[in-house]
Amino acid sequence: MATPSDEMNTKLTWRRFEDGENKWDSFTDKIFNEDTSHKCPTYVHKTPPCQGSCPSGEDIRGWLAVVRGQEKPVGDMAMGEYAFRRSTEANPFPSMMGRVCPAPCQDGCNRNEVEDFVGINAVEQWIGDNALSNGYKFEVGPTSGKxxxxxxxxxxxxxxxxxxxxxxxxxxxxxxxxxxxxxxxxxxxxxxxxxxxxxxxxxxxxxxxxxxxxxxxxxxxxxxxxxxxxxxxxxxxxxxxxTGRGLPVAGWENTPNCVSGVAFLKAFNEGRMKVTASKVVCVGGGDTSIDVVSVARRLGHIEQTNPTDRPELVVNDGFVAHDTAVTAAAQGAEVTLTSLFPKSNMTAAEHEVHDALHEGVTILDEVMPVEVILGDDGRATGLKIAQCQMVDGRPTPVEGTEQVLEADLIVSAIGQGxxxxxxxxxxxxxxxxxxxxxxxxxxxxxxxxxxxxxxxxxxxxxxxxxxxxxxxxxxxxQHKEHKKRPKVDVHHFDLDKKLEEAGLAPDHFDAIERGDMRGTSSGNWAVHNYEDRSFAEVIPHDELFLGHFAYTPRIARKEEVPSADDVLGHFHERLIGLDETQAAEEAKRCMSCGMCFECDNCVIFCPQDAVYRVNKKEATTGRYVATDYARCIGCHICSDVCPTGYIKMGLGE
CATH class of the missing domain: 3.50.50.60 (FAD/NAD(P)-binding domain)
Structure with missing residues (x-):
């Protein structure tokens, strides 16, 4: 969860050290004593927690680096196209996911330890929308015949x-x-x-x-x-x-105006359901339930003089559809959402819950359904609920807290099958x-x-x-054995691929032809002093130098969320995306966890001038700096001041 906004200006949480470890050691001691460790810096690539938290496994840090202008496209390719190609290696739907993904990447973002997460979804939406506007296509080769x-x-x-x-x-x-x-x-x-x-x-x-x-x-x-x-x-x-799961309570089965959230939304999205009921009660707490209640508020209801206009007939039948003309007579609907958990613990995204409340949805939390109340005609007239508590991990009603919510339509959004x-x-x-x-x-x-x-x-x-x-x-x-999947199974930055893309791939090395292996560190047969641990490790915030990062507010997308009075018939897109300048500025808030982002701290602070910038003609992402080990004394100042945790004092162990 992100840091609450009222603490962002007053309670920065970037301290690197625990209490009692807040003073630098003597630089003299570092220079003249620390060299006994025989350890020099190694540049260690690790996976950032945003990528480790992303179920699609996107190289989020990579395409943020492109959007911010740090990693340059090859040739004359536009930044937006390069970002699109990098992001879609894992996910071909950046425009969609930038809008609706609940963004576990943002919950995992190490920037939460400074002030607030990076707006990853917002930048991804810009990448996707920009790609559609410019007509970018996927590049493919011939087919295999399979x-x-x-x-x-x-x-x-x-x-x-x-x-x-x-x-x-x-x-x-x-x-x-x-x-x-x-x-x-x-x-x-x-x-x-x-x-x-x-x-x-x-x-x-x-x-x-x-x-x-x-x-x-x-x-x-x-x-x-x-x-x-x-x-x-x-x-x-x-x-x-x-198929949606029904409520496991008496009166649900075979009651016509008790429907699933999946069927409700399908009827709406197919354009068949134009209005809903006067009083709608939805049981849930996840994103599907939020969509149900938000749609119900937008549709409203009509005074149903014709029984065929009842919304459950449209939902359950699959062929019946409302006439478009009925929307002209639509009035607001009274919509209630019930949840087992407190609002703060509902599985729906926090901003979606906030938006639903703003749109006039009533949310009753920490309650559970007990019984569907039936009328003489066999239709539901209400839902009996009660406050609940968890007993042995199962919700249990609290005796004496029952109440009945009047309902013309009851929707179950508690799971799918x-x-x-x-x-x-x-x-x-x-x-x-x-x-x-x-x-x-x-x-x-x-x-x-x-x-x-x-x-x-x-x-x-x-x-x-x-x-x-x-x-x-x-x-x-291809009749190959399945390769063992890596511990951190995402789309990783590949330094070899990046060097090849930039025309900087190492020379071919033949051990027999080479003969004497001594002195190979000066040759261009390998990537020296670099280790890739991204397939095994996610870098936590305590490996970063968070003191490097100043308080920088997130550039949040604007939202057009209708009020309770304006929600009826409001079907405009809610999210207003960032423009290119805003996307680039937001991408700059990325701390590039586990990968050099070219801040120069290590070059500036090295007392021996052992750390140096790689020649511009030979530099690329992940190869911005190198170390002259003839000068390095192992003081590990470079590691201490590295914001991204990319430098580890490992060489020599």
């Missing part, structure tokens, strides 16, 4: 199609709905995900070529598993979770599909899986799983 069936055209399925095509493999995407996008299209409202930008990011993937699409096609019904096994070299199951009708051979008994550590379906050759159907989670999680599954499929198609 073809993969991808079942599901949501974030996991489309991310897999993208990653597989980058590896040279063609695919066919089977989608049961009329359009691609999955939960990005059918589960998230358009004022959070603009449909033109979603369409643009999907089309950019299809424009790579050799990606066929079959919509309105349900595998298990229209196409059999056996046909897929016969016609394709591999199969990826990315079917998502389209899979619909594996026709695919029972894959069902693990819980409506989901099992996966091993390589995202292969156990004991089923050529079958792989990614996304919510493994376990419902975030969009970014599905995209990250698709990337790993694509690696596994690529290895399978």
């Amino acid at each position: 073809k993969v069936a991808i079942i599901g055209g949501g974030p996991a399925g489309m991310a897999a199609a993208y990653q597989l095509r980058r590896k040279g493999h063609a695919s066919t995407v089977f989608e049961s709905q009329a359009e691609l996008g999955g939960m990005m299209r059918y589960g998230i409202p358009n004022y959070r995900i603009p449909r033109d930008k979603l369409a643009g990011e999907i089309q950019r993937i299809l424009d790579m070529g050799d990606i066929d699409v079959r919509t309105n096609t349900r595998v298990g019904k229209d196409v059999t598993v056996e046909e897929l096994e016969k016609d394709f070299d591999a199969i990826l199951w990315a079917v998502g979770c389209w 899979g619909d594996l009708g026709g695919l029972e051979v894959l069902d693990n008994g819980r409506g989901l599909i099992n996966a091993d550590s390589f995202y292969q379906v156990p004991d089923r050759e050529k079958h792989f899986v990614a996304g919510d159907i493994i376990r419902p989670h975030l969009l970014t999680t599905a995209i990250g799983q698709a990337s790993v599954a694509s690696d596994s499929i690529d290895e399978y198609l």
Whole structure:
């Protein structure tokens, strides 16, 4: 969680040392005594916690360095295009994820120890929107002749199609709905995900070529598993979770005006549901429940003289739709959200909870549903709730605290499950599909899986799983053993690749041809005094010199959040993105944890002039400074003043 705003100006938390360790040792002692350690600086690359927290595994520090202007594009490529290409190595949806990802990267950001996290989502949105505005396309090569069936055209399925095509493999995407996008299209409202930008990011993937699409096609019904096994070299199951869990209370089952959050949002996003009920109660606490109540406030209700206008008929039927004309008579809806947990502990993003309250939603926290109250006609008239407490990890109602919330529509947004009708051979008994550590379906050759159907989670999680599954499929198609995944399994900065990109790759080294190995440190056969631990370690804040960083407020995106009086019919996009200048300034707040960001502290403070800048013609990201070990005495001042924790006194151990 970010530092509260009222503490940002008064309670900086950058102290490097614990109490009692706040004084520098004598520089004289360092210079004349510390050299007995025989340790000199090594430049050690580690993974920053933003990347370690990102389920997609994006090289966040890398593309922030590009946007801030520190890492330069090669040739005449524009900064925005270079940032786009770096960010989409992991995630082909920067415009979408910059808007709706709940940003665990920002929770993990070490900048929280200074004042406030870096606005990673905001910069990513700028990268994505700028790429769409400029028409940037993905670059691809020839295909391998192999073809993969991808079942599901949501974030996991489309991310897999993208990653597989980058590896040279063609695919066919089977989608049961009329359009691609999955939960990005059918589960998230358009004022959070603009449909033109979603369409643009999907089309950019299809424009790579050799990606066929079959919509309105349900595998298990229209196409059999056996046909897929016969016609394709591999199969990826990315079917998502389209069934919502009902409330586990008396009166819920078979009550017509009790619906799931998934079905409610799908009916709205398909354009079929134009109005909702007069009194809506939603049970949840996560992002889906926030979307439900926010949509309900925007839709409002009409005085229903015609029973066919009831919203549950539109939600449950799948074919019935409201006439657009009914919206003209819409009035505000009374909307209540109930949550087991306090508002501060709800799983929904904090700003989403704040926005819902501003829009006029009533949130009752630390309560649980007890019973659906039914009328004589079998429809729900209310939901009985009670205050709750956790007993042995389970919510338990507090006796004597019951109350009834009047309701014309009750929505359950407490979780989702899979619909594996026709695919029972894959069902693990819980409506989901099992996966091993390589995202292969156990004991089923050529079958792989990614996304919510493994376990419902975030969009970014599905995209990250698709990337790993694509690696596994690529290895399978090439008849290779699966490589052991690294401990920190993300898209890492690759110094060798960067040197090659800049035309600075080390010379070829042949040990037999070289003969005598002594004195090779002066040659250009390797990257000297550099160690890559990014695959094994995430760098914590206490390895940084946080005193280097001054208080710099975050450049927050503006939001157009309607008030309770203005929310009815308000479907404009809420987020107002940063412009290029703002994005660059916000990116400069990144502390570049675990990677040199060229501050010159080590060069300035070295008492022996042992640390020096690499010649500009030979320098690149990660190779800005080097050490003359003939001069270094091991005083470790350079390590003490390194803001990013990139310098470690390890050489000589």
